[in-house]
Amino acid sequence: MAAPTSSDGLADAIWNLLASVRLTFVLLLSLAATSIIGTLIPQNNDPAAYVSAFGETLFRFFGVLGLFDMYHSWWFQVLMLLLAVNIVVCSIDRISSQRHVLFVRRPRFKADRFRNLPDRVVFVDDRPPETLRAIYEPFLARKASAVQVEAVEGGFRVFGERGRWTRFGVYAVHLSVVLLLVGGLIGSLFGFDAFVTIPEGETVQQVVLRNTGQRLRLPFAIRCDDFEVSFYETGAPKEFRSALTILANGTPVLQKDIVVNDPLRYQGVSIFQSSYGTLPSDEAVLSFTSRETGMVYTRDAKVGQEIVLPEALGAFTLTEIRHDAQFRGHPVGDAFIGRLVPPNGPAEEIVLPIRFPTFDRMRRGEVIVAVDRFKQRHYTGLQVNQDPGVDVVYAGFILMIVGCFVTFFTSHRQVCVEAVRRGSGTEVTVTGKANKNKTGVARLVGRLSESLKALR
Amino acid sequence: MTSSLLLSATTFVYGFAGFLYLVAWVFRKPPAAALGTWVAVGGWVLNAAGFGLRWAESYRLGYGHAPLSNLYESLVFFAWAIMAVYFYIEWRYRNRVIGAFSAPLAFLTMAYASLSPNISDRIQPLIPALKSNWLIAHVVTCFIGYGAFAVAFGVGIMYLLKAGRAEQEAGMVGRLPSVSVMDELMHRLIMFGFLFLSAGIITGAVWANSAWGRYWGWDPKETWSLITWFVYAAFLHARLMRGWRGRRIAYLSILGFGAVLFTYFGVNLLPGLHSYQSMG
Numbered sequence: 001m002a003a004p005t006s007s008d009g010l011a012d013a014i015w016n017l018l019a020s021v022r023l024t025f026v027l028l029l030s031l032a033a034t035s036i037i038g039t040l041i042p043q044n045n046d047p048a049a050y051v052s053a054f055g056e057t058l059f060r061f062f063g064v065l066g067l068f069d070m071y072h073s074w075w076f077q078v079l080m081l082l083l084a085v086n087i088v089v090c091s092i093d094r095i096s097s098q099r100h101v102l103f104v105r106r107p108r109f110k111a112d113r114f115r116n117l118p119d120r121v122v123f124v125d126d127r128p129p130e131t132l133r134a135i136y137e138p139f140l141a142r143k144a145s146a147v148q149v150e151a152v153e154g155g156f157r158v159f160g161e162r163g164r165w166t167r168f169g170v171y172a173v174h175l176s177v178v179l180l181l182v183g184g185l186i187g188s189l190f191g192f193d194a195f196v197t198i199p200e201g202e203t204v205q206q207v208v209l210r211n212t213g214q215r216l217r218l219p220f221a222i223r224c225d226d227f228e229v230s231f232y233e234t235g236a237p238k239e240f241r242s243a244l245t246i247l248a249n250g251t252p253v254l255q256k257d258i259v260v261n262d263p264l265r266y267q268g269v270s271i272f273q274s275s276y277g278t279l280p281s282d283e284a285v286l287s288f289t290s291r292e293t294g295m296v297y298t299r300d301a302k303v304g305q306e307i308v309l310p311e312a313l314g315a316f317t318l319t320e321i322r323h324d325a326q327f328r329g330h331p332v333g334d335a336f337i338g339r340l341v342p343p344n345g346p347a348e349e350i351v352l353p354i355r356f357p358t359f360d361r362m363r364r365g366e367v368i369v370a371v372d373r374f375k376q377r378h379y380t381g382l383q384v385n386q387d388p389g390v391d392v393v394y395a396g397f398i399l400m401i402v403g404c405f406v407t408f409f410t411s412h413r414q415v416c417v418e419a420v421r422r423g424s425g426t427e428v429t430v431t432g433k434a435n436k437n438k439t440g441v442a443r444l445v446g447r448l449s450e451s452l453k454a455l456r
Numbered sequence: 457m458t459s460s461l462l463l464s465a466t467t468f469v470y471g472f473a474g475f476l477y478l479v480a481w482v483f484r485k486p487p488a489a490a491l492g493t494w495v496a497v498g499g500w501v502l503n504a505a506g507f508g509l510r511w512a513e514s515y516r517l518g519y520g521h522a523p524l525s526n527l528y529e530s531l532v533f534f535a536w537a538i539m540a541v542y543f544y545i546e547w548r549y550r551n552r553v554i555g556a557f558s559a560p561l562a563f564l565t566m567a568y569a570s571l572s573p574n575i576s577d578r579i580q581p582l583i584p585a586l587k588s589n590w591l592i593a594h595v596v597t598c599f600i601g602y603g604a605f606a607v608a609f610g611v612g613i614m615y616l617l618k619a620g621r622a623e624q625e626a627g628m629v630g631r632l633p634s635v636s637v638m639d640e641l642m643h644r645l646i647m648f649g650f651l652f653l654s655a656g657i658i659t660g661a662v663w664a665n666s667a668w669g670r671y672w673g674w675d676p677k678e679t680w681s682l683i684t685w686f687v688y689a690a691f692l693h694a695r696l697m698r699g700w701r702g703r704r705i706a707y708l709s710i711l712g713f714g715a716v717l718f719t720y721f722g723v724n725l726l727p728g729l730h731s732y733q734s735m736g
Contacts, residue, residue, distance in 0.1 A: 028690040071674045232519075238581065259584065260584035383668060384669075393671060400654055
């Protein structure tokens with residue numbers, strides 16, 4: 001991370017820029033600052049909603065900057081890519097400059113490195129150095145992962161270390177971020193994100209892609225056998241449950257009830273409970289009231305079947321169930337639509353809104369049509385996805401947690417125990433150092449000297 | 457005896473503890489701080505008892521879920537987490553001045569939960585999206601992280617009070633811990649908080665993947681938690697840069713806590729998947 005000299009050339013200058021922590025810092029804060037925009041401007045809304053909220057000029061300007069889908073805009077992706085490159089280059093740069101510390105089979109200790117350390121405990125033991133050496137050496141060999149003993153004038157010196165591997169923690173965290181980005185990329189390149197609504201009893205094979213609105217044909221069909229919704233006494237929804245059957249080439253291969261938080265997975269495709277709604281069924285019981293006689297006739301009606309009315313009132317056919325119907329330009333909600341052919345006169349369209357049972361009285365016709373009863377059908381709204389990148393992302397998650405723990409709470413520690421003859425006994429000096437958490441070293445040195453004093 | 461009553465009492469006990477810590481710091485009365493610790497521990501036990509009782513009450517109502525499902529319940533746990541982190545610091549660093557900057561935060565959290573007219577303390581049943589084993593893991597990890605960030609924020613304020621007058625031995629400023637201790641304390645708290653924030657975001661992502669089929673959807677709350685993560689990641693890297701110690705680090709700690717607060721409260725003003733929080 002040293003400043004490039006002129007002889008390094010452009011490549012080195014770029015390398016040094018990409019390897020700098022300063023760039024990491026700037027990128028992290030830039031990502032933080034720009035991410036705010038997308039939380040203030042609702043993303044992927046209808047263009048008309050944006051125009052009415054911001055006006056034509058701002059709408060164009062924001063559109064050019066990609067602010068309506070900013071987390072997928074080129075500039076945001078470039079920031080993320082730069083962060084990934086920065087992380088990789090920085091890690092390579094540091095690993096190569098630390099390789100003599102990181103990749104060591106038998107670490108060598110040098111007494112000079114332990115000379116002027118602040119954490120140091122000195123005590124006198126009444127046994128001679130030879131006795132202590134026979135005790136200390138196996139003790140440290142048990143406690144430390146690498147030990148080195150050397151003779152000094154009038155005594156000996158033992159070095160020990162632990163946790164050299166913890167130096168890799170930070171690289172594990174960096175790798176985990178790269179895995180998250182790679183997993184996300186795999187998902188967006190090879191996966192899909194779609195939805196479908198299926199009325200109870202029906203089967204679909206095509207789903208609608210969320211980002212483009214295009215239809216996608218699945219390699220299997222989904223049948224919704226049943227949908228149920230239950231409520232708490234408070235009126236809040238308790239459970240949405242869809243009974244689904246997967247059909248491959250028309251034969252059922254898998255059946256499962258799905259609820260929110262418990263999806264169905266088949267051939268790498270996951271199906272989630274996402275929404276629901278109701279549809280009237282295509283059958284109803286209708287009543288026909290004759291204005292002249294006041295007689296009421298009830299008949300079962302089915303879409304498309306003609307009913308011949310008594311008293312020579314004509315014929316009635318239920319033609320469709322219309323979602324959000326209109327009557328003379330006014331919205332009347334879901335309605336049954338029928339066609340009445342009186343014996344003399346033109347056929348007319350009859351609108352029977354579900355919400356207003358006596359609606360047809362207003363027409364003041366010879367016969368008043370009303371819906372007595374009808375069955376309701378639910379439809380289930382399903383989220384259908386495939387994301388082959390999830391495993392990579394999850395691997396990144398685990399690596400990140402483990403890596404953060406190792407980086408933050410463990411360290412590479414080294415100790416040096418020097419024992420020199422003093423009279424009939426020995427003066428023992430314990431020192432230690434660590435690559436991080438320097439305050440922990442004082443405790444380590446204190447504890448070690450207490451253990452050494454107590455050893456017999 | 458209801459959980460709401462216990463938790464209202466907790467509010468005042470935390471308030472009293474904070475007052476004692478402040479008195480001890482301002483008027484140099486160490487016995488007040490020692491008493492403050494006992495009062496705070498009492499409040500903390502009361503807080504935990506209220507939490508446990510509320511859990512039991514939800515079973516009696518037939519809902520049966522951990523009290524971590526709405527704004528009120530999360531605030532109760534947040535206050536508890538702040539004090540848990542603080543007690544560890546007090547014990548580890550043998551310093552009670554930090555209490556004057558931590559207990560009041562727990563008090564404000566509980567006061568907001570108990571007194572705000574917008575927050576209902578009614579126990580409500582879980583809506584389908586919240587019925588998951590990930591609920592507890594997600595909320596607990598997030599709020600332990602937030603608790604650490606809250607205390608780091610308190611230490612950041614203390615640092616700025618002391619910075620520039622580091623040599624002063626006497627008076628209120630003199631009684632604050634040394635700048636090097638506070639610098640290290642902020643760093644350690646933020647490392648701890650960062651680990652838990654990461655775990656909180658990750659458990660949330662795994663949960664979202666099992667509920668909605670995608671681990672990340674750029675919903676405002678998700679995005680703000682990532683913004684918070686970016687700010688603290690920047691903090692952790694800033695220390696590796698030449699000259700970034702002390703005061704600038706303290707400002708970053710305060711900025712990070714601002715992001716935490718917005719993730720927690722501000723996002724409820726924006727539309728998104730976590731909006732059930734405002735129904736609390």
